[in-house]
Amino acid sequence: MNEPEAHLLPSAASRTPSAPCVNFRWLDTLWVQIAGTLCNIACRHCFITCGPKAFEIPMMTVGQVESALEQGRALGVRQIYYTGGEPFLHPQIRQLTEAAIAVAALTIVTNALLLDEETVHWLAGVFETSRYSLDLRVSLDGMTPEQNDPVRGRETFEKIVAAIGRLARAGISPVVTVVEHEEGLAGSEARSRFLDFIRSLGVPRPRLKFLPLLRIGREERRTHGYETANALVGERLSSDVESTLLCANGRAVTARGVFTCPILVKHPTARMGKELADGRRPIRLDWSACQTCVLEGLRCNT
């Protein structure tokens, strides 16, 4: 095992001393940023500023991913998430999917723009035959082009909706994730209308996950950043909240190493080391985005 890079972590002495700590309980969820920050679109609210020219975090090699999966297996991981950027940009996505699904349940977080008929057919085959659950998380930020395209890009609405229809016809019901980027997407009424909309695309068992905005990355320029750098200073976490935070039960692996969670993969201070075992220690919630998880209840996993 490599030495954890503890000196890079915020500490009580050097930074905000009273942000609450989160103990690491176990590795329930392993996030693997297989595509790095490379994406085929550049969403205006992307919290890690991914895009077609975003090479800041490189794509992971097959060897790096397999190593992360093996380390996860040794730690008793329950579920794996493939993310990016856009995971389907990875040239070995099929090989990597087979590798992950042999270890644990797999969710691929995707914008669905590359899910053509042939890819969907292949995914349906994996879904049918895999021992553990394969899930797709498809991002769609509106029920109309006018609601979605200003944040996800021109003509993305039609393409995403078409891909959801293809998945439904193949028997796959994706989890559609919606970022609450405007008022019309907040509240139970919007949720109910969105469910009806997904049903109208031919999805008999629609699944939705609404996500609050993370005011970092490109979103900081679209609207604004957090009003308070760290609203958690002086806060005490109840055990119920602490135990359900992603950073209490999961870690993210990228080509750059192991990080506290998938939201903070671009923050050098959130890097915990090279190996997954380096991540088995408490962290302090010193980052501005942590307030979204604690105060708004964001949980990245499905």
Next chain:
Amino acid sequence: MRAAFFGGIYSNYLGLAAALVDARRRGAEAIFCLGDIGGFGPHPDRSIELLRAHGIPTVQGNYDDAVGNAKADCGCGYTDPVDNHFARISYAYTLEHTSAIHRPWLANLPSRILFDAEGTRCLLVHGSPRQVNEFLWDSTSPDDFLEHLVSSADVDVLLCTHTGIHWQRALPSGRRVVNVGALGRPANDGRTNVWYALMDTDRSEPFEFVPLRYDHQRLAHEMRQEALPEQFVETVLTGWWTTCLEILPAKERSRGKF
């Protein structure tokens, strides 16, 4: 030796009464309950009284802990607002209709029971050995994860419930995990019967799941009389889950109607 294991009762006292008769008819010398006695169905006291009258060793579920200690919510572990909406209705009804004399009993139930079945060490928990409301689904519980759980607990067989859908697996080590399912509501398979697990240590495959018919029409009628949500009643009458769907992994969800 034969033993029966009942999961999530969810106030289905009619199913529980039928299961007690059925398990004894099948030769069960010991009967255990893995918790979550209340919730979903009507008249929560009736299930508690049956378990207490028959002296059934019972593990504390998250619902039992919540009701016994008058907590703010059921602690089921849902993350979806619709699931939580129905969970709140169910919990408020159960809390209101569980009499004070039973609450200390619920509050003091053990979080686990170790049971030696002729040399086979069995651990009975509600969710998982590490968390009362952890969902152990078949499709999201990899072998290595389960090996981790059973070896940490140092047992041969881990028995759990909490998900409402039964399954079992023999692990590469030879240890075994059995999710005993639930007596409280059908298994989202379009059938109105409920399920429990029966162990026979003389058999090479010691665990079998027993489908149990009970008077589900009467249960539905009583649920309506108590003004419980029609969505709950529909599940009892059709065998398809209509609520708590967001917790289902993709594979299990694809087998249901909704």
